Amino acid sequence: MSHQDHHEAEHTPFRMETYGVGEEFYRTLNAQLKSLIEGEPDATANLANASALLHQAMPELNWAGFYLMKDGVLVLGPFQGKPACIRIPLGKGVCGTAASEERTLVVPDVHLFPGHIACDPESASEIVVPLFQDGRVVGVLDIDSPVTRRFGEMDRTGLEAFVEVLGRHVHL
Ligand code: SME
Numbered sequence: 001m002s003h004q005d006h007h008e009a010e011h012t013p014f015r016m017e018t019y020g021v022g023e024e025f026y027r028t029l030n031a032q033l034k035s036l037i038e039g040e041p042d043a044t045a046n047l048a049n050a051s052a053l054l055h056q057a058m059p060e061l062n063w064a065g066f067y068l069m070k071d072g073v074l075v076l077g078p079f080q081g082k083p084a085c086i087r088i089p090l091g092k093g094v095c096g097t098a099a100s101e102e103r104t105l106v107v108p109d110v111h112l113f114p115g116h117i118a119c120d121p122e123s124a125s126e127i128v129v130p131l132f133q134d135g136r137v138v139g140v141l142d143i144d145s146p147v148t149r150r151f152g153e154m155d156r157t158g159l160e161a162f163v164e165v166l167g168r169h170v171h172l
Helices: 003-011 022-037 043-057 093-101 153-169
Strands: 063-070 073-081 087-089 105-107 125-133 136-145
Touching (some): 063 093, 087 093, 093 105, 093 125, 093 136
């Protein structure tokens, strides 16, 4: 990716011709993530840029960011969107459930998820992907959409690859 492409990727909103659809979308997104964080050791900077990339590249989102495990509780980390709840105990809400079950949760309609924590009343669907380091959950990636059924299998696979890239470059 040239310097100019890199610059554009960081500062322009979603364009179909850049990101494509389906697998191509996630190939481009994950290559951009790698180029953004490679060589930078600061975890906060990298998670901040990762959430900004998701928020500007993925259509129909109202929140994208991270909760990080601190003393057994998920604590709000870098994100893009409205101010959110700060602490989520393990097993609570979509984030705490994904972290305790150590698996990605795709929630087509948050209103039907028992115990869903509503930070932004606009959120209608959600995907939460755990971040692993040395085999342990160190946080979660949380993405919300105002559109019901916004996320599917392609997003699960693509975003699990996204957090794998993060896990290789960001040490929490
Ligand atoms: N809905 C999440 C809480 C975090 S906000 O969506 C940013 C949950 O139920 O865990």
